[in-house]
Amino acid sequence: MITSPTLNDVSIDAAEDAMLVPGIRSALAAAGEVLVQRFESKTEFVTRDDVVEGIYANDRASLDVMRPALTALRPEAGWAEDELESGALPDGEWWVTDPVEGNINHIHGIADWGVTATLVRDGVPVVTVVHLPLTGQFYTAVRGGGAFLDGERITPSVKAKLDAALVGSGQASPRETSETFAKIARSTEAMLNAGLVLRLSVPATLQLIHVATGRMDLFWQHSAVRSGLVSGALLVSEAGGVVSDLRGGPWALDSTGFLATTRELHGEAVAILAPTA
Template identity: 55%
Template sequence: MSTVMPADLDRTLLSAVTTAVRDAGATLRERYTTQARGVSLTEIVAEIHANDEAVLAVLREPLLRARPGSRWVEDELEGGALPPGEWWVADPAEGNINHVHGMPDWAVTATLVRDNQPVLTVVHLPLTGDTYTATAGGGAHHNGEPLVVSAKSDLGAALIGTGQARPGESTDSFRRIGESVTAMLTAGLVVRVSVPATLQLIHVAAGRMDAFWQFSDVRSGLVAGALLVTEAGGTVTDLDGKPWSAASGDFLAAAPGLHAAALDVLSF
């Protein structure tokens, strides 16, 4: 799925990115409270934007400095192919909606995407101190220990996840999500529907979950997990079974023994 980076460059850049993401995570943790913030939609959106702005003030410049010539994707909810070259796709508060509602499922992510393929990623969970990293061809790790996907081959024994990529999707998209959840509830053991995508995908990479799908092209929620799952030995494609890239319109990541069966269920 990815273009391999030189090993010495991997190590140097990964260290710098990890430091930047952890520093950004400290800023986001300082803003966290277990009480929900905001009542009206306007207030909630304002809290979300305030989180983004505070973290980006810490995160953006160190990443651009760490990789001279790289560019920055401004809108974290964008999808579709990027222009050629190297781009930072970062989410300063992945799971921002959880953060402002006092829930613990949120993280800071930064992924270097080269020619629409993720080649390096760091995901940091500030509340627990857990850090997930991957480089193309260099494996995936959790706090420095290798990650390996599930060995399951029976979809009927699988814990599978999905979720809504962004608010305001079309009615047809919501209907498709509902139909796919029904289909997977029938075929799998348990289906977990939650946000954000990255936090489910780190579970797939670690073998704690077995598959994750999404009808979405929102890059910031998928690029980090796509590289982590691939480097942990999983299979990542679109829902036509073609290799996934940032240009793909939908997404499936699964343990190799389950991928074909999951793809079949979702091909309705």
């Protein structure tokens, strides 16, 4: 059965889930080493097909290392094959990964990329690790157990008004429709008028770790792409922030809009973004 639970809908066993973190870290560290070796500052792409093949080659190299290790940790868990897929997952446990989060950056020699793995249980992310191989950093979160950067607890910003906020968004996928692009345009204009500075970039996860650590104040997206949101959603919520859909309701895997911000800014942000949803 396909379900659409939210971050508040499943039972918590943080101690058991936390035992998975070292194994996930090890799997992502090994994948990260492979990707660092493949990282180059100059590319020779000519066509779209060249770019797509570069992306797929990176994914294969990372998954060859990551997938066996994660499968050994949770042999009964399913595997969400396509990192650009959206929508709810069947009941049970699933690995939702992005073997190269920010792959388009990696293959073009840009440093904004990482590796992510999240265990989703009955539609809700319960444990996640985000690894940034170029800096060696690990962001981890366990549902009910807090969020951490290299073992140190992280918390969101304390700003009280959007007029002082650094906010962000971005395009989730090259598969987006013209209707989604129109929503992105409307919401971007609205936030340009509301926030202090707007940052448009990819990938989503790297902006969401900035929200979780208080370096940014808000991130939104018109998308339901799972792999770009589940890690950041858990990190932000466990850090003490708020995750919702763009209308302020609970966020689930099949929500068509996503908002992550602080408790102080959430109401103001919803008032601005809800009309664009």
